[in-house]
Amino acid sequence: MKRDIKKEAFREFIAREGLKSTRQRDIILDFFLSAKRHMSVEELYRGLRARHPGIGYATVCRTLKLFAQSGIAHEIHFGDGQTRYEHLVEGEHHDHLVCTVCGTIAEFENKTIEALQKAVADSHGFIIRSHRMELYGLCAKCAK
Amino acid sequence: MKRDIKKEAFREFIAREGLKSTRQRDIILDFFLSAKRHMSVEELYRGLRARHPGIGYATVCRTLKLFAQSGIAHEIHFGDGQTRYEHLVEGEHHDHLVCTVCGTIAEFENKTIEALQKAVADSHGFIIRSHRMELYGLCAKCAK
DNA sequence: CTACATGCAAACGGTTTGCACGTGT
DNA sequence: ACACGTGCAAACCGTTTGCATGTAG
Numbered sequence: 530m531k532r533d534i535k536k537e538a539f540r541e542f543i544a545r546e547g548l549k550s551t552r553q554r555d556i557i558l559d560f561f562l563s564a565k566r567h568m569s570v571e572e573l574y575r576g577l578r579a580r581h582p583g584i585g586y587a588t589v590c591r592t593l594k595l596f597a598q599s600g601i602a603h604e605i606h607f608g609d610g611q612t613r614y615e616h617l618v619e620g621e622h623h624d625h626l627v628c629t630v631c632g633t634i635a636e637f638e639n640k641t642i643e644a645l646q647k648a649v650a651d652s653h654g655f656i657i658r659s660h661r662m663e664l665y666g667l668c669a670k671c672a673k
Numbered sequence: 674m675k676r677d678i679k680k681e682a683f684r685e686f687i688a689r690e691g692l693k694s695t696r697q698r699d700i701i702l703d704f705f706l707s708a709k710r711h712m713s714v715e716e717l718y719r720g721l722r723a724r725h726p727g728i729g730y731a732t733v734c735r736t737l738k739l740f741a742q743s744g745i746a747h748e749i750h751f752g753d754g755q756t757r758y759e760h761l762v763e764g765e766h767h768d769h770l771v772c773t774v775c776g777t778i779a780e781f782e783n784k785t786i787e788a789l790q791k792a793v794a795d796s797h798g799f800i801i802r803s804h805r806m807e808l809y810g811l812c813a814k815c816a817k
Numbered sequence: 818c819t820a821c822a823t824g825c826a827a828a829c830g831g832t833t834t835g836c837a838c839g840t841g842t
Numbered sequence: 843a844c845a846c847g848t849g850c851a852a853a854c855c856g857t858t859t860g861c862a863t864g865t866a867g
Contacts, residue, residue, distance in 0.1 A: 549821055549866050570856080585824040590857065608750040608805075610832095610856070626799050635797060642789050646808055649781050654813030655770050661752075662806040664790055669798030693841050693846055714831080729849040734832065754831070754857095 532562045535601045535616065542599035556581055557592045561602070562616060567625075567634045569611040607663065624661070628668035635668065676706045679745045679760065686743035700725055701736045705746070706760060711769075711778045713755040751807065768805070772812035779812065 574589045596602035626635040650657045718733045740746035770779040
């Protein structure tokens, strides 16, 4: 199962870097992996806090950064001043449909677009390291 | 000339909203239109400050927001915590190639990608209001 | 026993706001 | 004259950091 692969990957990262496996990190990782994707730090913090009142905001921030470093998660910004994290499904990449009314975020992937991005970059002599693409507007529900 | 069309558009906006035309707004607009696109608030502020020492940061922020409201400019965020503004060329839309080494931002436009975005959105019943697409990596210079 | 992790509170960085004073209409 | 604009400093908001204490290895 995906979840366990990530846990394993994070465990390895922790070991490799000489860091420590702690109760908090386990709790945060569990919650993060089981929560919906694209959670903001604040949402994650509140969710965690509900079950584990002692946990600190700073710890959540620090741990999420570790997830990003370890490669199991990715930091995203939608321009609303909130940092979000999404868990990564290995090599896969996807982009976002962001509903500006209800805030729902859907994902999509389109190989043709990615190929065209590559072509555009090539024509500028530009080497793509990463990209982001977000479509903002009304989701099916809110469009009605 | 483009510049004058924008000045005119802003003047109209000011009038329509019952706002006032002031020395500062003129200065900021001039500087903004003549500066390179994608300037951060900080860069604009420093540039303005060099010639007009009295100008306040808050005024620059407020005025840039007005530009955005009036439709002559657009706020953009590249996830580095800085707000940038770019002046809009009417209906045109373009996307960005951001060099992560030297910070240079190039623009491109690709109708095929836009059509595909529309297709993706349609297949989700999603109505696009706006979008953003940024390719991050190394520009031609930095790639060498 | 040592180094890393935690929770708290204070600091931070960019942006926004409150307010007394200035200025366009 | 009145309403809107300005500059400054203080507030703000999400995030990060310093520090004393806790805990994994």
